[in-house]
Amino acid sequence: MTPQDMDRILAQAAERGAPKNIDPAAIGRAKASLPGSLAPVRPMGSALAFVSVLVAVFAAVAVCGAVAFGIHGFPVLSAIRRAVIFPVVFSGACVAAIASIREMRPAGGRRMGPLALAVATLTPLAAFAGLFRDYNFQNFVPEGVKCLLAGLVCAIPAAILIFLILRRGFILDYRAAGLATGTLAGLAGIGMLELHCPILKAPHILFWHVAVVWVSGLGGWLAGWIAETAKRK
């Protein structure tokens, strides 16, 4: 049986199946559901403009957070480390911003929330693994928890700001939007930690700094799941 045969059988089956004629009353009800006077709306701006706004939010929150906590990390980083870490985090933020914007409008493009989370965690991990060689586990948990909490304190306002921007569109899948938003917010947390944290131990940075993105991304997904469940109820 060739694909052409299949096409023919499917077309015939479709003809035999659901009736082609829709009940005019259903169209009438759809028309009647429109409000009496339609207010004109301004079409949403370009995706590039929104991506720029989200990246600006990411950068602003990271810098403001670092200023609030104190910029102790940036001065102790070598020029090579600065030249690698910040572009890597920035690139991850761009990918996460694109993923977030795609969730903002129907048919906005291929879904890439999981890809953004992977890029946002794996590329900094690779960069940190290459740049930091001091595998000292002293004070691993007490120092790490402080950094994780500081990163999340920074990620929460970033997530709120990003979500307020996304709400200007029409989110269809809150879980996917939450994952992308959480990832971008987590990157704001990492950005802040790289400016703030003076600890240069590899395990600390590889685990606790990157954990901010994981926790934030998964937290965003969970918040989206809760929002979607509440919406359906």
Place this chain on the structure above:
Amino acid sequence: MAAYQQGDRDAAEALIERASPQLHRFFMAQVVSRRYADDLLQETWLRIHQARHTYRPGEPVLPWIYAIARHTRVDSYRKVRRTEVREQQVDVLPEAFTPARSHSGPDLESLLRTLPESQREVIVMLKVSEMTLEEVARATSSSVGSVKQKAHRAYQKLRQVLLDMGFGAAAARMD
């Protein structure tokens, strides 16, 4: 759609008039009753109205409408399932739509029932709504490659089902 965004009621009604039959067939082909399809259609237009500012003039309108329609269907399906789990049936359910049976070939409903949800959706968009691969990819937030793969797998499965039903010989005779 651009005129609808500008507040033109006639344009909105013309869009509803034009796209509703296709959307209705999309819902009907996915094993639902006529009344359920009517409700989904109305809910879809309500959402389209709420989301009309997100349409960008110049872009194809069909994938944008279908992206909203498929989410409306999925949301409604999950809501119904949740309700079904909690509720106990005390009355006779309204009769579901059953297409006229014919001995000349299988009906689409029974063919589609053999497919997983994601493949069924792709086949309905391609074969019932007659959308292009690119349009289906946009509507489902996936890539053209992924749509092709789902359609290919669906065809493989449908071919087997049709052969089991004895349609292989009929197709050979048609040639």
